[in-house]
Amino acid sequence: MSIASSQAGEFPRTSVKPLIGVVEPFDGECLMSVLARTAEKNVFTRVREMVESAGLQVLRPEFIPFTQVQAAPGLSKLLGVESGVIAGLMHPASDPERPVDKVNWYGTHLPRKFISIDRRFSPKSFASSPYIRAVWQVRPITFCPESMELLITQCPHCGAEVGWRVLHGFHVCATCGRSLRHTRPRENRVAPAVRCSGRGPSG
DSSP: OBTTOSSSOOOOGGGOOOOSOOOOOOTTBOHHHHHHHHHHHTTOSOHHHHHHHTTOBOSOTTOOOSSOGGGHHHHHHHHTSOHHHHHHTOOOBSSTTSTTTEEEETTEEEEGGGBOOSOOBOHHHHHHSOSOBGGGGBTTOOBOTTTOBBOBSBOTTTOOBOOSSOOSSTTBOTTTOOBSSSSOOTTOOBOOHHHHTTOOOOO
8 A cells, every 4th residue: 555545545554663763843844854854863765765664655755745644643653753743744635626736734725736845945944953844845935934045956065956765864965975054055045035025026
């Protein structure tokens, strides 16, 4: 059974083997960030390998679907985190009959296409607090509300895409091996003041 199943979308709970290394989610952290940090703590280089070690399968190894709230109990057992906490990191479809249209994003119904599956981040904020914020996943938000840096998806050193598929340390680029923290991304800028107000340019 797949946790990304469009039919059931849940784990075979009886076969889930809890991991030894447990991490506590940060406030505002996204689900993939929790999974990636857990993978690192349990010495996995791929989130897929970590999930499959518990007798589970995924359809998209680079990204665990966050809409499948039925999978929360299984993920809870795997990660050693309360089911309610895991469910709180997931975003079900606003309308179960039209699951690809909108999702419930912490009480706000957003178009599904607004939610990015890329690993977007701000090096400055990543250095101060080592986790991926859920707000960074919202495509129309192009900057980090904490650092005001424009969000990037590429390594600030080599320019390679920093995805979720391979991890050589949560803070390390899987391509060049350099830190994603304590650096300023190439050609990155502080977000224009107009974006702070949530309004686009007037003309």
